[in-house]
Amino acid sequence: MNDERPTVPGETEQSEPGLRVDPAPEYRHGDIIHTPQEYVLADADVLTVERGDVIAGSSLWRDAWRRLLKNRLAVFGLIVVGVITLASVLGPFIIKKATGLTPDFIPSDVSLLRSIPPLTAPDGSFSWTHPMGTDNQGRDLLARVLQGGQISLMVGIVSTLVSLLIGVSYGATAGYLGGRVDNLMMRAVDVLYSLPYIVIVIVLLSVFRSQTARGQVILLFIALGCVSWLTMARIVRGQVLSLKNQEFVLAAKATGVSTPRIIFRHIVPNTLGPVIVYATLTIPTVMLTEAFLSFLGFGVQPPLASWGSLATDGIQNIGIFPWQLIFPGVTMALTLFSLNFLGDGLRDALDPQTRKL
């Protein structure tokens, strides 16, 4: 114990390193005074730790989470994405519970091609009945936007999952096996890269055109997933290339673990950081593509709606009823850049080395 009482030189050696209270020594101005009580406390702390109380380790994920929370833009993105997701999932149910009407309900008393502006009652007075107005068939736009959000977010998430599944297994296999197999597999990716993917999706969607609106959405999931795995495969392959020569892989091999198990149980979890980041950044890209396809009329078919198809409907009346474009458009833009902020934040949090200091 380092006893720093200001005492006469030589006395410190003699005094026991205990908690004996000495008669108050003379302090000089500015001395830091340690009272015996402080030592008692400090000793107790040391002892509890030495007794082997489990010290909560700080895991990688907790560290990353802490870093993410420090990033204001990322937190903003997280909140916005959370609120919009929650509203899209729960909103249509709440509306149905409250009013008994579904989002695609077309009121009979409204003449077609007439839209009520936001925050206005049909008679022109102020009203919360339609906070975003109605579309040109008299349907409440808020309900439509929320319903569209369901589809848009689902397309984003499901297609990203499809691309994750394909990209991770493909990239990990190519990277791990290496050599000629890797060469062949990655050249195939290069070839697919060079094809204009929008054209592929359009061809896929029009060849396998589904009869039902729901079938069309599922087709959209698959088509978008199938074209967006390429970059994922490259990222995962790169990661695996650097991981497969690490000693823990050799150690796993030396214990007789089979190759598929080494790839998927030992290596793939180690690539999770970059994969999560890239997946978060894929969601907005896929959603944008979906909006684009719906805008062209290849995507979501009525009566289902997505933000893209709502924007298409809106753009036809942009001169007269601008809110029909503005609300779905702004909601989508807000979601997309929130997702981008979140993705950037995740990258900084999960991979601190690449962060600009």
Add this chain to the structure above:
Amino acid sequence: MSNNNGNLLEVKNLRTYFDTEDGEVKAVDGVSFQLKRGETLGIVGESGSGKSVTNLSIIRLIPEPPGRIVSGEILFDGTDILSLNESAVRKIRGRRVAMIFQDPMTSLNPFMKISRQLMEITQLHLGHNKSEAYEHAIKMLETVGIPEARTRVDNYPHEFSGGMRQRVMIAMALCCEPELLIADEPTTALDVTIQAQILELIKTLKRATGTSVILVTHDLGVVAGMSDHLLVMYAGKIFEQAPTAELFAQPGNPYTKALLRSVPDPLKEQGELYQIPGLPPDVAHLPAGCPFAPRCYRAEEICRREFPPFVQLTAEHFSLCHFAQEVFQDSAKATEAM
């Protein structure tokens, strides 16, 4: 079980080459040795002398390509490992031959709990179910001296210190009670006190289980107290092979003598420590004669011209040198003089 004169492992004329852009590298070139059940074999040599490649060849973990085992036989308990197919070798790895690696910091998977890494092996080889494997994992951690194994078993590798991780590695290696344990520089990355603990642990466990051990190291002090036999490797070849005590007392090869001289002796005030002049040779471009000739104090014309013979000095003592007998006698005199 076939007996093979009590030999658990017999390596005969093993050649492992690597194809590199620099040409063919003969990492291991004609290595032969035997290991009896329950014995410890030490392999020493400088970096790049082929120690690790020899061991990786034994359990067929040479990355192919660029590596390939050109010729040789590796008889493990009577069966030639080189003739087995991949799945048969996998059944041997971890079950009958286990390996400990140099760097405990990188040889555990950072994303898996210790428990899962230990359980994986026994589930795979011993057919344990989850709870059996879990209990076995805890038992193994207790065996290797990790305190509070029951709480520690669910930790991640980063929550352990280097020495503790090497203990976990040993637990992983020994959890199927292998017949052969290959320890590839198990203490190089650890500090001296931990080194002693780990070596003591390997020794104790070896005594308890009767496992044969191959101990690879470049630290002569480590092998001195651990091994029954010693191989000295240089440039992919065995330069000297002898029982440990005999090799230390009466080395029959200039390279071994030089190695022994370069170990600091705390009893003697030496001043500057002896070092072997020059650098280990580029294994891709070996000279025609003895690969050690350019650095050897005893080298003569013949050494640069002709590859030396593998001379038998006593029953179990071999040396690769043109002047093996002479060096052997010199060492004997030097020992007597001391």
